[in-house]
Amino acid sequence: MINFKEEIAGIIAGQVEFLTEAEIADIIEIPQDSKMGDYAFPCFRLAKILRKAPPLIAKDIASAIEESDLFDKVEPVNAYVNMFIAKEKLIESTVSEVLSKGDDFGKSDEGQGKKVIVEFSSPNIAKPFHIGHIRSTVIGNSLYKIFDAMGYDVFRINHLGDYGTQFGKMICAYRHWGNAEDVKREPIKTLLSYYTKFHVEVETHPELDDEAREIFAKLEKGEKEEVELWQWFREESLKEFTRVYDMLDISFDSYNGESFYSDKMPRFVKELKEKGLLKESQGAQVVDLEEYGLGTALITKSDGSTLYITRDIAAAVYRKETYNFYKNIYVVASQQNLHFQQWFKILELMGYDWAKDCVHVPFGLVSLEEGTMSTRHGRVVFLEDVLDKAVEKTREIIAEKNQNSDLDIDEVAKEVGIGAVIFQELSNNRIKDYTFKWDKVLNFDGETGPYVQYTHARCASVIKKAGEDTVKKAENTSGLDYGYLTSESAYELTKLLYRFPDVIKDACEKYEPSIVTRHIVDMAQGLNKFYHDEHILTDNDEEKAAKVALVIATKTAIKNGLALLGMKAPERM
Ligand code: ARG
Numbered sequence: 001m002i003n004f005k006e007e008i009a010g011i012i013a014g015q016v017e018f019l020t021e022a023e024i025a026d027i028i029e030i031p032q033d034s035k036m037g038d039y040a041f042p043c044f045r046l047a048k049i050l051r052k053a054p055p056l057i058a059k060d061i062a063s064a065i066e067e068s069d070l071f072d073k074v075e076p077v078n079a080y081v082n083m084f085i086a087k088e089k090l091i092e093s094t095v096s097e098v099l100s101k102g103d104d105f106g107k108s109d110e111g112q113g114k115k116v117i118v119e120f121s122s123p124n125i126a127k128p129f130h131i132g133h134i135r136s137t138v139i140g141n142s143l144y145k146i147f148d149a150m151g152y153d154v155f156r157i158n159h160l161g162d163y164g165t166q167f168g169k170m171i172c173a174y175r176h177w178g179n180a181e182d183v184k185r186e187p188i189k190t191l192l193s194y195y196t197k198f199h200v201e202v203e204t205h206p207e208l209d210d211e212a213r214e215i216f217a218k219l220e221k222g223e224k225e226e227v228e229l230w231q232w233f234r235e236e237s238l239k240e241f242t243r244v245y246d247m248l249d250i251s252f253d254s255y256n257g258e259s260f261y262s263d264k265m266p267r268f269v270k271e272l273k274e275k276g277l278l279k280e281s282q283g284a285q286v287v288d289l290e291e292y293g294l295g296t297a298l299i300t301k302s303d304g305s306t307l308y309i310t311r312d313i314a315a316a317v318y319r320k321e322t323y324n325f326y327k328n329i330y331v332v333a334s335q336q337n338l339h340f341q342q343w344f345k346i347l348e349l350m351g352y353d354w355a356k357d358c359v360h361v362p363f364g365l366v367s368l369e370e371g372t373m374s375t376r377h378g379r380v381v382f383l384e385d386v387l388d389k390a391v392e393k394t395r396e397i398i399a400e401k402n403q404n405s406d407l408d409i410d411e412v413a414k415e416v417g418i419g420a421v422i423f424q425e426l427s428n429n430r431i432k433d434y435t436f437k438w439d440k441v442l443n444f445d446g447e448t449g450p451y452v453q454y455t456h457a458r459c460a461s462v463i464k465k466a467g468e469d470t471v472k473k474a475e476n477t478s479g480l481d482y483g484y485l486t487s488e489s490a491y492e493l494t495k496l497l498y499r500f501p502d503v504i505k506d507a508c509e510k511y512e513p514s515i516v517t518r519h520i521v522d523m524a525q526g527l528n529k530f531y532h533d534e535h536i537l538t539d540n541d542e543e544k545a546a547k548v549a550l551v552i553a554t555k556t557a558i559k560n561g562l563a564l565l566g567m568k569a570p571e572r573m
Helices: 004-015 021-027 044-050 054-066 087-104 131-149 166-177 180-185 187-204 207-221 224-248 266-274 308-323 334-349 353-357 383-401 409-425 449-466 468-475 488-510 514-533 541-565
Strands: 039-042 071-077 080-085 115-119 153-157 278-281 284-288 296-300 327-331 358-361 366-368 434-436
Touching: 004 021, 004 039, 004 054, 021 039, 039 054, 044 054, 054 071, 054 080, 080 087, 087 488, 087 541, 115 131, 115 308, 131 153, 131 224, 131 327, 131 366, 131 383, 131 409, 131 488, 131 541, 166 187, 166 207, 166 224, 180 187, 180 224, 187 207, 187 224, 207 224, 224 383, 224 409, 266 278, 266 284, 266 296, 266 308, 284 334, 296 308, 296 334, 308 327, 308 334, 334 353, 334 358, 353 358, 383 409, 409 449, 409 541, 449 468, 449 514, 449 541, 468 541, 488 514, 488 541, 514 541
Parallel strands: 115 153, 115 327, 327 358, 366 434
Antiparallel strands: 039 080, 071 080, 278 284, 284 296
């Protein structure tokens, strides 16, 4: 595709020696109101350097840019140079690029040769995999897809919460009140009930706490019976998680969770001591981070057992040594901000300069209409139930719309129902708290997953109706008459397609999938406006071919966009 911004920067760089092309490109703006042009160049910065009035500079620059045939109109307006791209040039460049690249449209090789770790989902075993977990799971998966599209070599880690003193309690409870059949039948709910019972019983039998502590100590020492029980709990939990990951079509390259680092920590405790960072406090070992406003980080308890943070430090070093990452990304709730700030700081104080390459990507809370979730109060919505319900509700809607049709309703209901949940999740700026609402998720008209998928299916149907000959003609992009695509709705839609690769790049730099989501909605709305404003399948073959080419291009871009969110794009629904 023609990179108009670069072209403009090139021309301006030819006029002024003291700014590089890249610096100039940074100054170029895209006006909010497209009536002001497709691009604008403010001359304030040049005016300062040249000691000349901005409008005079704008005039000079405008006349230089006017020479290029890439623009229909170039206007100096006060301190700005407003530029209007030659429509047909942009249209031809965009449509031919999308059609020739197909599934690869939007991808880049910017990240080639660079390893990026995306750690996401990371639920705690033997605890419910609930709607709260959807955020890390879906945002993380999308970031993986986005970094992958940018050419990075991405490695996905599920840092399972599979270690810690709670397993001492769970084993203790299991030995007192548990039985194997129940665990096998319904692992997580059963294990959770043991854990809850433990907390009730310990109120009146405090000696249970000592027992649990001893059990955990045995687990840490690797004693066979405790390790086997723990392993079994882990396996059963993982089976349940995997069922949900399969529904979401999400997978991981590693499930090395907290337990994986249990034998790797003494080295770091020693290292912290040698580097003079550890302090003793009531028998425990801590790192004092007060001078950075980060409080105190507990590294080992008085009984010598390690903590969540110790395992994170060990895991980061392990990842650096094993994968030599370019970036190590953690998709974890904003509630853990302090935790991440603390241990990133500790890595830095230990002298690891790559600490700066560790990135915490936080996100806000998800609550239910009936309030925030609480495992302890039994107010918990299992993710699997949400996904099942979404598929079921979607199935009803689709079956209703497709009576007497040969559509594979079950398959489409899965793609649309699960997609609806994913899309809603990725619609909001990730840092925002939000409330999960069914009617918002499954709406076929609002800015929802079903709406976008429906628009994609609409494209598919237009293409099918157009017939093979027209499609062949449309695909031969050098023979198209792009003059037919200069109407406002066609041109605005084309501009959205043109911007798609930049949108992916922006989402990647900001770790923000919602940037892609919003752009997909814009493209879908653009397509629907074009569809209503224009007669696409006209009798004029030339016109029809050009318009169908734009529909094919839009369908491709929407599909590629949905893929970046981890969603399918059914042909019919
Ligand atoms: N298991 C943790 C939880 O459910 C999340 C783990 C986040 N990752 C990390 N490296 N600390 O809260």
